[in-house]
Amino acid sequence: xxxxxxxxxxxxxxxxxxxxxxxxxxxxxxxxxxxxxxxxxxxxxxxxxxxxxxxxxxxxxxxxxxxxxxxxxxxxxxxxxxxxxxxxxxxxxxxxxxxxxxxxxxxxxxxxxxxxxxxxxxxxxxxxxxxxxxxxxxxxxxxxxxxxxxxxxxxxxxxxxxxxxxxxxxxxxxxxxxxxxxxxxxxxxxxxxxxxxxxxxxxxxxxxxxxxxxxxxxxxxxxxxxxxxxxxxxxxxxxxxxxxxxxxxxxxxxxxxxxxxxxxxxxxxxxxxxxxxx
DNA sequence: AGGATGACCAGGACGC
DNA sequence: TGCGTCCTGGTCATCC
Numbered sequence: 001x002x003x004x005x006x007x008x009x010x011x012x013x014x015x016x017x018x019x020x021x022x023x024x025x026x027x028x029x030x031x032x033x034x035x036x037x038x039x040x041x042x043x044x045x046x047x048x049x050x051x052x053x054x055x056x057x058x059x060x061x062x063x064x065x066x067x068x069x070x071x072x073x074x075x076x077x078x079x080x081x082x083x084x085x086x087x088x089x090x091x092x093x094x095x096x097x098x099x100x101x102x103x104x105x106x107x108x109x110x111x112x113x114x115x116x117x118x119x120x121x122x123x124x125x126x127x128x129x130x131x132x133x134x135x136x137x138x139x140x141x142x143x144x145x146x147x148x149x150x151x152x153x154x155x156x157x158x159x160x161x162x163x164x165x166x167x168x169x170x171x172x173x174x175x176x177x178x179x180x181x182x183x184x185x186x187x188x189x190x191x192x193x194x195x196x197x198x199x200x201x202x203x204x205x206x207x208x209x210x211x212x213x214x215x216x217x218x219x220x221x222x223x224x225x226x227x228x229x230x231x232x233x234x235x236x237x238x239x240x241x242x243x244x245x246x247x248x249x250x251x252x253x254x255x256x257x258x259x260x261x262x263x264x265x266x267x268x269x270x271x272x273x274x275x276x277x278x
Numbered sequence: 279a280g281g282a283t284g285a286c287c288a289g290g291a292c293g294c
Numbered sequence: 295t296g297c298g299t300c301c302t303g304g305t306c307a308t309c310c
Contacts, residue, residue, distance in 0.1 A: 156280095168304085283307105286303105291300085292301095
């Protein structure tokens with residue numbers, strides 16, 4: 001799943017490839033992957049635009065264009081952005097959108113499970129389809145995200161800390177992988193009610209989040225199921241994960257068997273020894 | 279309002 | 295092999 005490190009890796013690697021290129025041709029293979037506006041208006045507004053910059057907010061990838069337009073990708077669970085050099089490749093089964101540039105290269109949006117979407121918006125005006133982007137909290141990698149910020153956001157909340165780490169209005173960019181990893185590193189049980197955490201635990205958790213995300217960024221993200229970098233290569237974080245996707249295996253700290261809990265269809269991995277519920 | 283739950287979606291894994 | 299069923303999870307709508 002693309003979370004902050006994956007999304008930032010995609011952004012970093014695409015940046016030198018797409019900047020200053022002009023969109024010469026647009027193929028929409030699946031119109032309902034266009035979240036806003038209508039596919040017709042999407043094509044009309046996007047055609048012949050030049051790419052100025054690419055940046056990220058939370059799990060969103062934003063590409064700024066001439067005429068104050070911004071192209072926004074949200075990859076959800078399984079979306080991929082791929083860059084093809086001078087491509088004449090036939091459209092593939094899970095390909096949703098392809099932008100072909102003036103030099104023949106192409107940026108392509110793949111989304112096997114069809115939940116991810118692309119939006120074309122004007123400036124910083126967010127249509128209702130993009131309320132998630134408007135309401136994002138701070139990213140744990142930013143300097144403003146410190147233990148005081150986290151404490152203030154969660155001190156009156158009785159919800160499980162795991163749920164609140166996934167709340168994008170609190171921790172922008174954090175998803176299932178890195179919330180599990182950070183909770184392990186901080187020695188906190190994912191089911192702990194947030195208001196029961198001590199200040200020192202919140203400090204620990206803040207440090208753990210920053211450390212994990214930095215490490216994941218260095219290894220170019222986690223390729224567990226669907227995530228790939230724009231050139232099709234894999235990230236490397238999954239090779240050194242503490243708990244994510246390691247249920248049934250031994251804890252790297254204490255040797256206990258990594259377990260998991262479920263809420264809805266989400267799976268939370270943890271070490272029953274290192275992360276005890278008080 | 280906060281918290282919990284289910285819907286969305288389709289590929290892939292699994293069982294018979 | 296082929297078919298059916300289940301699992302997956304970020305976000306949003308819905309309900310209590």
